Amino acid sequence: MSLSVQFLWLIPALPLLAAGIGALTPRPGRALASGAAIVAMALSFLVSCAALVTALRDPSAHLVHNFQWFDLGEAGVRLGWLLDPLTALMCVMVTFVGLLIFIFSTGYMHEDRNFTRFFCFLSLFAAAMLGLLVANSLLLLFICWELVGLASYLLIGFWFHKPEAAAAAKKAFITTRIGDLGLLLGMLWLYDSTGSLLFFDGGKGVIEANALSALVAQTTVGGLAVSTAIGLLIFCGAVGKSGQFPLHVWLPDAMEGPTPVSALIHAATMVAAGVFLIARVYPLMMADQALAGAPLHALTVVAFIGAITALMGAVIAVAQNDIKRVLAFSTVSQLGYMMLALGVGSWVAAIFHLLTHAFFKALLFLGAGSVIHAAHHEQDIRALGGLRGPMRVTFATFAIGMMALAGVPFVFSGFWSKEAILHAAHAWDVSHLPLYAGLTAVVLTAFYMTRLVAEAFFGAPRTHAAGLAHESPRAMTTPLVILAICAVALSLLAWPSPWLQHTLDPKAHAEPGGYGLMMLSIVLVALGIGTGWALYGRKPRTKVSAADPLALAAPRVIAALAARLGFDELYAATFGRLNEALATFADALDRYVWDGTVRFLSRLGEFAGLVNREVDEDVLNGGFDAASENVRESGKLYSRGQTGETHGYLRLVAVGFVLLTLAVLLGGAQ
Numbered sequence: 001m002s003l004s005v006q007f008l009w010l011i012p013a014l015p016l017l018a019a020g021i022g023a024l025t026p027r028p029g030r031a032l033a034s035g036a037a038i039v040a041m042a043l044s045f046l047v048s049c050a051a052l053v054t055a056l057r058d059p060s061a062h063l064v065h066n067f068q069w070f071d072l073g074e075a076g077v078r079l080g081w082l083l084d085p086l087t088a089l090m091c092v093m094v095t096f097v098g099l100l101i102f103i104f105s106t107g108y109m110h111e112d113r114n115f116t117r118f119f120c121f122l123s124l125f126a127a128a129m130l131g132l133l134v135a136n137s138l139l140l141l142f143i144c145w146e147l148v149g150l151a152s153y154l155l156i157g158f159w160f161h162k163p164e165a166a167a168a169a170k171k172a173f174i175t176t177r178i179g180d181l182g183l184l185l186g187m188l189w190l191y192d193s194t195g196s197l198l199f200f201d202g203g204k205g206v207i208e209a210n211a212l213s214a215l216v217a218q219t220t221v222g223g224l225a226v227s228t229a230i231g232l233l234i235f236c237g238a239v240g241k242s243g244q245f246p247l248h249v250w251l252p253d254a255m256e257g258p259t260p261v262s263a264l265i266h267a268a269t270m271v272a273a274g275v276f277l278i279a280r281v282y283p284l285m286m287a288d289q290a291l292a293g294a295p296l297h298a299l300t301v302v303a304f305i306g307a308i309t310a311l312m313g314a315v316i317a318v319a320q321n322d323i324k325r326v327l328a329f330s331t332v333s334q335l336g337y338m339m340l341a342l343g344v345g346s347w348v349a350a351i352f353h354l355l356t357h358a359f360f361k362a363l364l365f366l367g368a369g370s371v372i373h374a375a376h377h378e379q380d381i382r383a384l385g386g387l388r389g390p391m392r393v394t395f396a397t398f399a400i401g402m403m404a405l406a407g408v409p410f411v412f413s414g415f416w417s418k419e420a421i422l423h424a425a426h427a428w429d430v431s432h433l434p435l436y437a438g439l440t441a442v443v444l445t446a447f448y449m450t451r452l453v454a455e456a457f458f459g460a461p462r463t464h465a466a467g468l469a470h471e472s473p474r475a476m477t478t479p480l481v482i483l484a485i486c487a488v489a490l491s492l493l494a495w496p497s498p499w500l501q502h503t504l505d506p507k508a509h510a511e512p513g514g515y516g517l518m519m520l521s522i523v524l525v526a527l528g529i530g531t532g533w534a535l536y537g538r539k540p541r542t543k544v545s546a547a548d549p550l551a552l553a554a555p556r557v558i559a560a561l562a563a564r565l566g567f568d569e570l571y572a573a574t575f576g577r578l579n580e581a582l583a584t585f586a587d588a589l590d591r592y593v594w595d596g597t598v599r600f601l602s603r604l605g606e607f608a609g610l611v612n613r614e615v616d617e618d619v620l621n622g623g624f625d626a627a628s629e630n631v632r633e634s635g636k637l638y639s640r641g642q643t644g645e646t647h648g649y650l651r652l653v654a655v656g657f658v659l660l661t662l663a664v665l666l667g668g669a670q
Contacts, residue, residue: 003050005063008081010047012130014040015123022120033116037123038102045095052088059085060506062200064136082136085503090133097268097362098126100479104366105260107475125151129269138197152270156257168253175250179240186233207283216287227287231298242274242335245309249567255324259369266331267362275338275354279347303343307434310336314444319561322379323368326452337421340434346424348504353417356490360404363483367398374469383544386461391471395457397480402453404487406446407525413490446528451536459540
């Protein structure tokens with residue numbers, strides 16, 4: 001089973017067709033909308049598997065199919081499809097995880113009156129993400145990138161009647177647009193410097209040797225290589241989409257949408273796009289590494305932003321009480337790990353963690369959705385408790401996801417992908433600060449996930465809703481079981497096994513990591529789990545109002561973390577105030593300057609028209625009328641002599657002759 005690269009467009013086209021069917025399906029046609037979406041994703045998954053088989057035949061090859069989109073002067077705009085192991089693996093992951101989320105959604109959204117619209121938006125979201133993955137053009141990638149942003153806006157604000165959901169949708173859309181502006185500028189600069197936006201084009205692509213050599217040879221302000229400047233601008237787009245500091249603020253609020261949307265955004269689609277983008281343009285990002293005297297390297301910025309994000313997300317997650325918000329900040333932290341890996345030079349480790357994270361984070365979000373569905377939409381972990389008994393399948397699968405995220409050795413895939421990142425950070429010769437941030441996040445991750453499981457599933461039910469909880473239907477639990485199996489089975493790709501390394505980057509050589517760092521990581525995981533269990537599991541809270549042990553120990557710190565370190569308030573007090581001031585200034589400028597200028601010019605025009613009318617009517621028209629009247633009167637006088645009588649004319653001639661003769665005689669006498 002194989003697939004020609006010319007037919008790669010089928011992977012995004014099938015969900016796009018399902019989105020069209022869903023858009024045209026009336027509300028009663030629930031089975032048609034969901035069935036079309038699920039069948040389309042299943043077919044896309046099969047096509048993606050065929051593409052993976054084709055890509056694995058020669059992992060070092062980049063199969064492309066470029067075509068003319070439209071003519072633009074003499075050159076024209078060209079787009080294309082790209083098939084390599086990175087594209088194929090990502091497509092398989094997105095379609096498989098997306099398919100399970102779609103199936104889960106049939107149960108979770110069963111009672112929603114906008115069921116058909118929901119599946120239309122889900123299919124559009126998947127189609128946009130898959131189009132982004134198969135693109136061989138940065139322009140086509142950007143088009144799909146913006147469609148991902150649109151679909152996320154529609155899905156996060158799906159329950160738009162809730163003010164929180166509407167605000168979260170706008171927040172996500174606007175925040176990611178800030179990063180997208182940098183991506184757009186980088187894309188324009190890249191086209192201006194190379195004359196192309198194709199990744200691979202027979203040696204003339206923007207991430208091929210010829211273009212990269214030209215970009216590195218050019219410098220900009222402060223001796224910065226043009227490749228570095230463009231790389232940093234492109235990274236701005238990844239910072240927005242993948243929720244990196246300082247544009248991370250939208251991602252935790254994205255959980256205001258339905259839980260399947262949270263799973264899709266946080267696991268397989270939107271946030272993965274930023275990491276994939278940097279991995280795709282990685283040759284451009286690392287082109288400046290050979291410049292020893294360069295003031296700044298693009299990947300250095302990526303590494304430190306990733307380290308800050310990984311640590312910040314883990315710290316804030318410790319004090320969150322909403323089950324989905326804990327997982328949301330966990331996503332922020334794990335995306336920071338991926339960016340850290342990209343920055344320290346191991347894009348393979350970043351993609352490995354992206355793949356494993358997609359499965360166990362989808363599992364955790366869908367598990368949280370199962371809990372919320374069973375507990376009558378209760379999301380506060382302090383108000384749950386005792387769910388381990390009535391929800392055995394959800395508890396077992398959620399526990400597997402928790403251990404995969406926490407990095408419990410050696411069975412769970414998250415342990416191996418996390419170790420790959422830590423070993424890459426340890427080998428980075430620029431600084432060990434990202435490594436220390438990653439190690440700190442390890443213990444924090446194990447701690448807050450243990451806290452979440454202990455609060456939600458152990459002890460006795462603390463509210464009536466928790467006491468009435470029951471296991472979710474099979475449409476919801478079956479995807480949980482499959483994802484749990486995958487969270488374990490992906491350990492077969494484990495580092496330092498060379499298969500994934502050789503598949504994604506055949507030219508690289510995998511170096512075995514030290515066992516000392518691995519043992520330290522294991523100890524930190526044990527420390528985090530042990531501390532979490534000692535504080536929250538050994539003596540579970542008995543009522544909702546019971547004090548949090550951490551809050552008792554450090555109330556101010558926990559309050560600051562619960563408030564998400566005040567980033568939203570800080571942005572509101574700085575950029576928000578600045579935006580309001582600029583808006584007020586623009587309003588005043590419009591009202592009193594531009595509007596005043598327009599009014600003055602209009603009054604001036606009216607005055608000029610009045611003067612023109614007076615001059616035209618009184619001077620020009622009046623003078624012309626007076627002259628015409630004089631001519632007319634002269635004509636009247638002249639016309640009186642025009643009698644038509646011959647005798648009269650002869651008399652006048654005779655009189656004239658006499659007068660002329662007298663004049664001549666008088667003149668001669670003188």
